[in-house]
Amino acid sequence: MKRIAGVLILIVYHQLGEWLVRLAGWTLPGAVVGMLLFFLTLLALRKPPEMVTVGADFLLRHLALLFVPAGVGVVLLLELIRDQWLAMLVSLVISTVLSMLFTGWLMQLLMPKEHTPHD
Template identity: 45%
Template sequence: MQFLNGITLLLVYQLVGEITVRLLGLPIPGPVLGMVMLFITLLIRGRTPASVDQASSALLSHLSLLFVPAGVGMMAHFGRIADEWVPITLALLLSTVITMVATALIMQVTTRWFTKPLAERGQQDE
């Protein structure tokens, strides 16, 4: 019964996110907004309910099955992908490089941000 309660709660958050996006015309997917809402709720509560923990663990254990529709879609549209392989490859390469550069820059900034207070605390202790 806990699994059913957890799945219901996850789907309710997804539904609320979808409704919110459609009502407000937000440019993000509804399930993403629902996931953010769930995350904020869990942060406020400080713990994960057992039902959500059980449902999410069960879903994650079968995560590989969620890639089957994507693989079927690739095979169904293989001709189109073969015709447009150059722009697809460029988009994948550029997005990967941009993501890696952005991640490195963010890591450098946050590392400086967090090590600066530690250095200041070390000087104050002396």
């Protein structure tokens, strides 16, 4: 029962995010807004409820099944991928490099500087 309740809590946050995005007219994905709301809730609680932990563990154990729809989508769109592979590859490489550069910059900004004595 805890497993079902935990998964339902996660679904409620997802749907709440979708509803807020639709209501406010934002261009953010609703899942991201729901995840942010869930994160803020967890910060306020300081410890996730056991139901959520059990539900999340269940979803993580069966994570491979969640990739089936994406795999089917790739197979269905194989002709489009074949026609647009170069554009997809270039955008993938550029976005990966930009993500790595931004992450490195952000880590340098947030991590405390170590002071070393000069010889």
